Amino acid sequence: MKFTVLTLFPELVDPFFGHGIIARAVEKKAIAGRSVNIRDFSCDRHNTVDDRPYGGGCGMVMKPEPLSAAIRAAKAEAPGSRVVHMSPQGRPFDQKLALELAEEGNGLIFICGRYEGIDERICHSLVDDEISIGDYVMTGGELAAMVIIDAVTRLLPGVLGGETSAEIDSFQNDRLEYAHYTRPPEFETMAVPDVLLSGDHQKIERWRQASSLKRTFLKRPDLFKQRSLDPEERKLLKTWCQELETLINE
Ligand SMILES: C[S@@+](CC[C@H](N)C(=O)[O-])C[C@H]1O[C@@H](n2cnc3c(N)ncnc32)[C@H](O)[C@@H]1O
The missing domain is CATH 1.10.1270.20 (tRNA(m1g37)methyltransferase, domain 2)
Incomplete structure (x- = not known):
């Protein structure tokens, strides 16, 4: 299973793949995990990734161009992956959904929002699924993506080995x-x-x-x-x- 995390804070996500059962799953090649810095796909010399919302109001919105370029690049690296937008408005994450995602053969690409979230047009054109990890609002989607990767990884064949079994969880x-x-x-x-x-x-x-x-x-x-x-x-x-x-x- 290939996990790609699109984020403005790769330094938050990268260490996650280096510890405990997740690190062992990487070693065993049951999973591959990487982060992609959305800022690397910005289109101007200031590396802008956000802008003010149309219609006014507080906060900033993540611009669509860097996001769409990052998603397309991630899809080219992991063809057929399901693109998941982390959002408090998404369908609630639970063990059943973890099992469903563990069946996703090709891989999962997570879009981690920041600020007020991402431009709505990305959701309409490039997102396959929108998932929430609970009815509360966090500052970004990175922790949510890591929660999902963690729960899904331990369900993959061979990850837990004999010492623990997901079946009795x-x-x-x-x-x-x-x-x-x-x-x-x-x-x-x-x-x-x-x-x-x-x-x-x-x-x-x-x-x-x-x-x-x-x-x-x-x-x-x-x-x-x-x-x-x-x-x-x-x-x-x-x-x-x-x-x-x-x-x-x-
Ligand atoms: C401050 S939140 C934006 C919340 C948005 N303004 C709203 O009220 O629906 C910034 C980002 O954090 C992530 N996020 C926050 N809470 C989340 C949750 N419960 N589940 C999944 N992602 C979450 C999303 O990626 C979101 O785009």
């Missing part, structure tokens, strides 16, 4: 992931649940399923609307309800 199955513990077995009087030390893999699996369900129920009950309970989940939740009832009546 939160949201993957419309549920939150179960609780995790590591050594020591007791920390500040809090003990690891006995079952996790038992070595009984069937029991551990059941405990994890129940943990995942409880956490979803307590933290994100809205996820149950995305996928209704299957019979096994129904059974586990009923057992939990019975345990709660016993506790209340004690």
Whole structure:
């Protein structure tokens, strides 16, 4: 997967490809990432990339000419890539969209806006998709692009290897992931649940399923609307309800 980030601040984006799992994905050639400085495509000797908005008002708008030249150059380097405009007005980014983007065979080109955003005509002519990472406004699209690259990369084949699996992650199955513990077995009087030390893999699996369900129920009950309970989940939740009832009546 080829990621190209069109930005006025490449120095913000470039180090991102040099750390942790993302750096390992680059080494394994599962991804290639680069930034393109939109300013390199400006058309005047002052390297102007923004201008005042037509109709007046505050702030500046990113000019269309440098942007269109940068997008076309990026597309020539990575033909067939999907051009994504980072925008608070775009469709909300979530795990489902991450999975969709991970299927994008050719690559992704991200346009990172600054100031009041980009000239609307770019959106009409050169953008395939508009994505938001949440209902808040940031100063630029770089962090948003990095959020997406990060979430998409860990879904690509071979990136996580054996040590972690994206399949059991939160949201993957419309549920939150179960609780995790590591050594020591007791920390500040809090003990690891006995079952996790038992070595009984069937029991551990059941405990994890129940943990995942409880956490979803307590933290994100809205996820149950995305996928209704299957019979096994129904059974586990009923057992939990019975345990709660016993506790209340004690
Ligand atoms: C200050 S914002 C512009 C916001 C714009 N005036 C509006 O109200 O819709 C500058 C740039 O940051 C990026 N940005 C800000 N918030 C974002 C979000 N929630 N998701 C994705 N990109 C965002 C976009 O690229 C945007 O062009």
